[in-house]
Amino acid sequence: MSKSQLRKQIEELTAKLNQADAAYYLHNDPIMADAQYDMLYRELQSLEMQYPEFALLDSPTMRISPKVNGALPTFNHRTPMLSLSNTYDLIELDEFLKRVHREIGYFPTFVVEPKIDGVAVSIHYQDGKLHQAVTRGDGAIGEDITHNIRTIRSLPLAIPESDRIEVRGEVYISRENFHHINLRRQEQGEPLYANPRNLAAGSLKLLDSLSASRRGLDIFCYALLGSEEKSHWQSLNQIKEWNLPVNNLNTKTNNVKEIHQVIKQIHEMRSRLPYDIDGLVIKVDHYDLQQLLGVTAKSPRYAVAYKYEALQVSTKLIEITLQVGRTGVITPVAELEPVLLAGSTISRATLHNFDEIIRKDLRPGDTVLIEKGGDVIPKVIKVIDSHSRQDALPVTLPKACPACDGHIEWTENGVHLYCINPGCPAKRKNAITHFVSRNAMDISGLGEKVIERFLQDGLLNDIGDLYHLDYDRISSMDGFGPKSAENLRSSVEKSRYNSLDRLIFALGIRHVGKKTAQILASNFNSLDQLVSATYEELIKIDEIGEITASSVYRSLRNPRMISIIEELRHAGVNFNQETKSSQQSNHLLDGKSVVFTGKLSRPRAEFEQLAQAAGARVLSAVSAKLDFLVAGSDAGSKLNKAHQLGVSIISEEEFSQLCSSE
Numbered sequence: 085m086s087k088s089q090l091r092k093q094i095e096e097l098t099a100k101l102n103q104a105d106a107a108y109y110l111h112n113d114p115i116m117a118d119a120q121y122d123m124l125y126r127e128l129q130s131l132e133m134q135y136p137e138f139a140l141l142d143s144p145t146m147r148i149s150p151k152v153n154g155a156l157p158t159f160n161h162r163t164p165m166l167s168l169s170n171t172y173d174l175i176e177l178d179e180f181l182k183r184v185h186r187e188i189g190y191f192p193t194f195v196v197e198p199k200i201d202g203v204a205v206s207i208h209y210q211d212g213k214l215h216q217a218v219t220r221g222d223g224a225i226g227e228d229i230t231h232n233i234r235t236i237r238s239l240p241l242a243i244p245e246s247d248r249i250e251v252r253g254e255v256y257i258s259r260e261n262f263h264h265i266n267l268r269r270q271e272q273g274e275p276l277y278a279n280p281r282n283l284a285a286g287s288l289k290l291l292d293s294l295s296a297s298r299r300g301l302d303i304f305c306y307a308l309l310g311s312e313e314k315s316h317w318q319s320l321n322q323i324k325e326w327n328l329p330v331n332n333l334n335t336k337t338n339n340v341k342e343i344h345q346v347i348k349q350i351h352e353m354r355s356r357l358p359y360d361i362d363g364l365v366i367k368v369d370h371y372d373l374q375q376l377l378g379v380t381a382k383s384p385r386y387a388v389a390y391k392y393e394a395l396q397v398s399t400k401l402i403e404i405t406l407q408v409g410r411t412g413v414i415t416p417v418a419e420l421e422p423v424l425l426a427g428s429t430i431s432r433a434t435l436h437n438f439d440e441i442i443r444k445d446l447r448p449g450d451t452v453l454i455e456k457g458g459d460v461i462p463k464v465i466k467v468i469d470s471h472s473r474q475d476a477l478p479v480t481l482p483k484a485c486p487a488c489d490g491h492i493e494w495t496e497n498g499v500h501l502y503c504i505n506p507g508c509p510a511k512r513k514n515a516i517t518h519f520v521s522r523n524a525m526d527i528s529g530l531g532e533k534v535i536e537r538f539l540q541d542g543l544l545n546d547i548g549d550l551y552h553l554d555y556d557r558i559s560s561m562d563g564f565g566p567k568s569a570e571n572l573r574s575s576v577e578k579s580r581y582n583s584l585d586r587l588i589f590a591l592g593i594r595h596v597g598k599k600t601a602q603i604l605a606s607n608f609n610s611l612d613q614l615v616s617a618t619y620e621e622l623i624k625i626d627e628i629g630e631i632t633a634s635s636v637y638r639s640l641r642n643p644r645m646i647s648i649i650e651e652l653r654h655a656g657v658n659f660n661q662e663t664k665s666s667q668q669s670n671h672l673l674d675g676k677s678v679v680f681t682g683k684l685s686r687p688r689a690e691f692e693q694l695a696q697a698a699g700a701r702v703l704s705a706v707s708a709k710l711d712f713l714v715a716g717s718d719a720g721s722k723l724n725k726a727h728q729l730g731v732s733i734i735s736e737e738e739f740s741q742l743c744s745s746e
């Protein structure tokens with residue numbers, strides 16, 4: 085590359101990153117994914133290092149973030165609020181540890197903390213009272229957000245310390261709150277927030293603290309300035325004593341192996357934490373040593389952020405196709421330029437419904453932000469660059485089913501389009517695929533391709549045919565042999581003894597997922613009882629809402645469903661609730677409803693299994709009808725609600741005792 089090309093590249097990178105900074109810090113509306121920002125940033129940093137003569141004065145590598153944007157009063161930080169140098173690479177992390185070791189002369193104690201993905205704030209207490217709270221701003225000057233910080237219920241307004249002290253922490257919004265807020269916005273047709281961080285940043289800057297209080301802001305404090313303590317760890321303990329929220333995963337250690345272990349452990353917990361983290365911060369513990377190592381203009385030299393792989397990434401939208409699901413719902417699917425995200429290659433993402441395409445104004449050619457959350461299927465969050473878009477609308481509303489050309493209809497609320505042709509091949513294929521899937525009847529040897537072939541060859545028409553397949557014909561088919569035909573036969577046979585909840589789930593009733601199927605199964609003794617249940621009986625069940633009740637009621641009266649159920653009955657498929665959780669059991673938890681909340685000593689799924697094995701129903705919401713709330717440490721709103729409603733609250737240990745009792 086020639087010098088003038090290099091100069092141009094530095095200019096372009098600087099401009100692009102400055103634009104990204106403004107979007108991210110001032111408007112809380114990022115135009116690229118963090119991982120991409122970090123990559124471009126490093127590229128610029130290394131070019132600037134090689135060609136310092138081309139580095140621009142307004143380079144993002146020289147500053148923390150753009151100036152504040154002005155609606156709130158400003159405040160000069162006494163100690164600058166710095167950024168952190170970051171790495172995605174364990175080898176680089178080790179280099180940092182080695183450098184520190186070298187400069188200090190021995191391997192010091194470090195504190196490893198989750199890096200909460202929120203917004204940094206500085207909080208001043210004076211005469212024992214919360215006096216003022218300020219955003220980081222550009223690191224030197226921040227904005228006064230005291231009115232909004234006061235809405236954080238976990239943060240005490242008074243502490244038993246009269247000296248003037250400064251606490252720093254990360255304000256965040258829990259995933260649960262974020263999810264609810266976005267759901268409400270979706271219902272109202274408003275644009276969605278990209279992630280909890282952006283929402284927290286926007287909420288902090290609200291002028292009206294009542295609106296801010298509705299967002300449910302929370303905080304983890306991670307630094308204490310102006311105290312007598314000798315080390316960071318001591319400071320953390322001090323603020324914990326004052327009842328300021330401190331993250332309970334923080335760890336003190338003085339060996340490399342343990343640092344690596346903590347990184348691994350917290351990584352495994354990451355998706356189950358109630359808040360977003362984007363990595364860990366590793367800090368030298370002792371203040372004298374911190375001082376010895378010093379700071380640069382942008383970040384301290386005694387700390388580093390180790391970032392986990394991103395869960396969001398940007399890529400190009402190639403086109404939008406239509407897919408017909410097992411219930412006939414026609415969903416638009418984003419076909420993407422393949423991109424690596426959290427260990428797998430993503431080339432498709434769901435778009436849920438047609439409204440969403442319009443709301444997000446998606447067009448082929450756009451660069452979109454996609455996210456892999458708790459669900460397996462990634463989703464499109466938003467358009468982040470529309471420069472090379474094609475003007476054409478990506479899809480027009482279909483007039484007929486894209487799979488069978490049959491009649492389609494809108495649902496009552498006008499959100500989804502459905503193919504209503506009972507013979508639609510796409511519906512049948514997906515219904516069978518769902519029926520045999522692992523969480524449903526768990527029949528192995530019937531992948532999507534095989535089902536397609538069986539449908540084509542007329543071996544299979546619908547779910548009911550699964551129990552009288554022509555195995556002689558199958559064993560003579562291409563790619564099959566007597567062995568695989570026999571395996572298929574035994575897998576089909578075995579599935580006849582499955583539990584009732586599996587069968588209910590397998591029927592593929594709209595709005596009946598695995599959990600709802602379990603709830604239904606535990607409320608009825610048999611499939612026949614469920615089939616004859618009235619709408620009123622269904623709606624009386626905890627956690628079964630109107631939409632689900634009406635879907636169950638109507639689906640089970642659909643002629644195709646009736647004939648499938650009859651075929652399954654003839655095939656001897658189990659329709660009954662197993663005896664273990666029927667009335668004969670005298671287990672203490674039998675038939676009881678349970679909700680888990682707070683931090684438990686083992687993964688929540690394990691406890692849920694225990695509860696179900698004891699005949700209990702696991703719910704997610706607290707209501708007056710709930711029998712037990714099992715509360716772990718740090719339980720919050722659910723615990724309060726249970727208190728108010730007079731629900732029995734038990735500890736993890738008490739729960740385990742109940743489980744083992746008869």
Ligand SMILES: NC(=O)c1ccc[n+]([C@@H]2O[C@H](COP(=O)([O-])OP(=O)(O)OC[C@H]3O[C@@H](n4cnc5c(N)ncnc54)[C@H](O)[C@@H]3O)[C@@H](O)[C@H]2O)c1
Pocket residue numbers: 104105108109114115116117118119121122148166167168169170197198199200201202203204205220254306365389
């Ligand atoms: N997507 C974009 O367009 C875009 C634009 C600008 C910045 N960014 C992202 O932001 C990063 C730089 O932002 P930054 O300087 O605000 O933050 P940072 O990632 O460099 O880290 C510093 C911040 O970490 C936070 N933090 C959380 N937990 C902490 C703990 N336990 N101890 C200490 N600090 C803790 C604090 O807010 C602190 O200010 C970039 O690396 C990039 O990923 C993205």
Ligand SMILES: [Zn+2]
Pocket residue numbers: 408485486487488489490503504505508509510511
């Ligand atoms: Zn169709």
